[in-house]
Amino acid sequence: MLKKIYLYLILAPTFIFLILFTYLPLFRSFSDSLYDSRYAIDGEKFVGLENFYRLFDDPIFWLSLKNNVIYILLTVIPGVLLALFLAIILWENNRINRWLRTAFFFPTIIPLVSAATIWTFIFIPNLGLLDYYLAKWFGPMNTNYLGMSQSALIALSIVGIWKFAGYYMLFFLAGLQAMSTSAREAAIMEGASRRQIFFHITLPLLRPTINFVVIIALIYSITQIDHVVVMTQGGPSNSTSVLLYYIQDLALNSHDIGKASAATFISLVLLFSFSVFNLRILEKGVHYEH
Amino acid sequence: MNTNASVGRRIWLITLPILLICTATLWLSPFLWMISSSISEDSFSLDMASILPRLPLSLENFKLAWSSADWPTLYINTIIFSVGTFIIQLITITTAGYVFAYHEFRGRTILFYLLLIQLMIMPVIMMVPNMMTLKELGLLNTLFGTMMPYFASAFGVFLMRQAFLNIPKELEDAALMEGCRWWQTIIYVLLPMTKPALLAFATVSITYHWNEYVWPLMTLNDPSQQVLTVGLVSFAMGAESGGQWGVISAGTLLVCLPLMLVFILFQKQFLSSFGFSGIK
Numbered sequence: 208m209l210k211k212i213y214l215y216l217i218l219a220p221t222f223i224f225l226i227l228f229t230y231l232p233l234f235r236s237f238s239d240s241l242y243d244s245r246y247a248i249d250g251e252k253f254v255g256l257e258n259f260y261r262l263f264d265d266p267i268f269w270l271s272l273k274n275n276v277i278y279i280l281l282t283v284i285p286g287v288l289l290a291l292f293l294a295i296i297l298w299e300n301n302r303i304n305r306w307l308r309t310a311f312f313f314p315t316i317i318p319l320v321s322a323a324t325i326w327t328f329i330f331i332p333n334l335g336l337l338d339y340y341l342a343k344w345f346g347p348m349n350t351n352y353l354g355m356s357q358s359a360l361i362a363l364s365i366v367g368i369w370k371f372a373g374y375y376m377l378f379f380l381a382g383l384q385a386m387s388t389s390a391r392e393a394a395i396m397e398g399a400s401r402r403q404i405f406f407h408i409t410l411p412l413l414r415p416t417i418n419f420v421v422i423i424a425l426i427y428s429i430t431q432i433d434h435v436v437v438m439t440q441g442g443p444s445n446s447t448s449v450l451l452y453y454i455q456d457l458a459l460n461s462h463d464i465g466k467a468s469a470a471t472f473i474s475l476v477l478l479f480s481f482s483v484f485n486l487r488i489l490e491k492g493v494h495y496e497h
Numbered sequence: 498m499n500t501n502a503s504v505g506r507r508i509w510l511i512t513l514p515i516l517l518i519c520t521a522t523l524w525l526s527p528f529l530w531m532i533s534s535s536i537s538e539d540s541f542s543l544d545m546a547s548i549l550p551r552l553p554l555s556l557e558n559f560k561l562a563w564s565s566a567d568w569p570t571l572y573i574n575t576i577i578f579s580v581g582t583f584i585i586q587l588i589t590i591t592t593a594g595y596v597f598a599y600h601e602f603r604g605r606t607i608l609f610y611l612l613l614i615q616l617m618i619m620p621v622i623m624m625v626p627n628m629m630t631l632k633e634l635g636l637l638n639t640l641f642g643t644m645m646p647y648f649a650s651a652f653g654v655f656l657m658r659q660a661f662l663n664i665p666k667e668l669e670d671a672a673l674m675e676g677c678r679w680w681q682t683i684i685y686v687l688l689p690m691t692k693p694a695l696l697a698f699a700t701v702s703i704t705y706h707w708n709e710y711v712w713p714l715m716t717l718n719d720p721s722q723q724v725l726t727v728g729l730v731s732f733a734m735g736a737e738s739g740g741q742w743g744v745i746s747a748g749t750l751l752v753c754l755p756l757m758l759v760f761i762l763f764q765k766q767f768l769s770s771f772g773f774s775g776i777k
Contacts, residue, residue, distance in 0.1 A: 209679055214602045217679075221593040222608070224649035229615045232626035239629060296517065303514060310521035312768065313528065316760050317753045318708035320726045324733045324749050325527045328546075328742055336530055339546030369524070377771055430621045433710040437730055451622065451711075458625045459715055467625045474622060482617035 236475060239468035258469040267445050268470065271453035274360060275429065278449055281364035282371075283424045289372045290420065294379030295409075308380070312373035319370060323437035326366045327353070330438075356446035359439050363447055366434045371427055375420045382416030383409075422485050429478070450474050535559065535746035545742060558747035565735070565744070568751065570721060571728040574640060578713070578724050579706035582644045583699055589649050590698070594657025595683055599669055615651035624712055631716060643716045647706070653698050660694035661687060697770035707756055725752045 240258045242251040262268050293311055297304040314322060329336040330352040338348035352362045390412070394404050432451045435441065441448035441456060448456070454474070457467035522529075526548055533550035535558050544551060596602075597609055620627065627646050628637065636642025664687060672682040688695065710726040717723055729752045733745045760767050 209600065211602050213679070214596050214600050217592045217596050218608065221589040221612075221649045221654065224589065224645065225612065225615060225651075227630060228620060228623070228627055228646035228649075229618070230611075231630065232623035233618075235626035235629065236623065239626060296513070303518075307517055307521050308768075309764065310525050312771075313525065313760075315771070316704060316756050316767075318710065318726050318729075320708075320710045320730055321749045321753050322527070324729065324745055325531050327737070328745070329527060329530075334543070334546060336526070336546045336548075339544075369527075373524075374771065377768065426619065430619055433726075436711060436714070437733075454625060455711060455715065458628065464625065464629065468629075471623065471625045475618060478618060478622060 236468050236471040244464040258465040262469045271448045275449040279428045282367040282428045286368045286372045290375035293376045314370045315374040319433035323434035359447045531746045558743040561744045562747040566732045571725045575725040579703045582647050583702045590653030590657045593654045597658045598661035612651045620646040660691040700770040
């Protein structure tokens with residue numbers, strides 16, 4: 208009963224902000240990448256695709272891409288598996304399980320930077336929590352977890368898993384609770400073993416939730432980089448530089464907006480194709496539900 | 498079932514809870530350490546990594562932490578950033594959710610799909626172009642500018658639309674017939690019926706912005722505009738060089754405390770809203 212014109216007016220504020228900060232930056236990241244902003248006196252200078260050439264020539268860009276893939280593998284797979292395992296074990300709703308769920312969920316509510324400051328201490332050689340307790344069993348320890356290229360990315364992954372596994376667990380708990388029990392009951396009547404029930408009934412029914420959680424975990428493993436900024440600043444020797452950190456560092460520390468925009472554009476293209484692929488899987492998952 | 502298997506099963510049933518409790522304690526150990534080191538007097542010793550507090554206990558670390566940063570400003574800015582963003586989102590998501598749920602118009606499907614694109618590319622990824630836009634608008638280094646990319650939330654619109662769809666359209670029609678304006682219908686009739694969805698969105702949105710670091714770090718230089726997370730890092734870096742881990746722990750606790758208290762008070766609602774919500 209509202210006039211049509213009103214409908215567009217009501218939607219206008221939402222779409223103005225969407226245009227400014229979602230659609231515009233998509234184009235902006237490309238148009239800004241065609242300019243070099245490092246000449247403070249001359250202002251911006253049109254350089255064509257030069258920023259892209261400089262980006263592709265930069266070994267740190269490729270290293271960041273590689274590090275990001277490793278970081279995704281190191282956090283998404285163990286994080287989601289751990290969350291699934293916890294949800295299945297803590298499925299039953301009793302007092303102990305509620306306490307345990309809260310314990311595993313707790314890291315979710317604190318800022319990632321706060322988690323990073325605590326974990327920085329945990330990883331300090333000799334004095335830190337990890338070496339201190341390891342020393343009690345294995346004798347004196349003096350490992351510089353964050354200072355070595357071999358272990359720094361793994362250390363950051365542990366923080367990532369610790370921070371988010373409890374969050375993913377919650378989705379699995381919700382998925383398990385929403386699941387109908389009839390198929391499982393029928394299987395028990397038929398004399399199926401617990402293992403058979405899990406692999407042939409529970410897991411397939413949980414497929415949509417698993418897809419959903421994997422997508423969230425992937426997005427988080429790319430976008431949540433606060434601990435990289437706080438704990439390692441991409442080091443040692445760029446071994447923990449991930450894509451978003453690389454972009455942030457270019458813009459904030461090198462003031463190389465052109466190259467940062469080129470890197471943003473590339474990551475948007477990657478993320479977009481990846482999202483389309485994900486959506487297809489998600490849609491498949493929806494069919495599964497009914 | 499043969500006896501061997503049932504014995505094995507019984508052992509498993511006894512050991513599993515113990516194992517789980519140990520793992521949960523391990524999971525919480527960073528917190529336990531943070532709390533114990535913040536209330537221990539000696540902030541630098543060989544035993545400082547112990548989970549148990551070192552006697553004598555004192556609040557000295559909190560005093561030191563409080564005096565080394567402008568906490569009132571940081572708290573106020575963080576509240577403005579997170580609660581303010583939520584309030585403006587509330588307006589955009591309820592109005593847009595309402596229009597998409599109840600009304601037919603040209604381009605509705607296309608607009609809805611355009612909206613959903615935002616779910617795939619979160620604003621964090623576009624921080625460089627967004628920073629340049631703010632610079633041109635003259636809003637760099639302002640809290641308002643930092644909040645702007647979040648004013649429209651595709652996830653929120655989606656959530657509200659879904660919630661409104663569960664309320665029969667007849668109710669909306671009736672309210673309009675009675676002479677309610679459309680916005681009165683939303684405020685007095687529809688919103689009270691969508692409390693769970695609103696609460697879920699409020700929790701997720703406020704927590705997310707309270708915890709956000711990289712984006713405010715890029716847009717806010719002026720100390721008077723800074724938020725808690727950015728303040729914590731610069732404060733912790735100063736204290737780290739002196740090895741004052743007790744003070745750092747106290748500062749970290751000061752940043753987390755408000756959300757931790759809210760969580761402990763409203764645990765049930767908090768947990769269910771997180772499960773309900775999905776992506777921010």
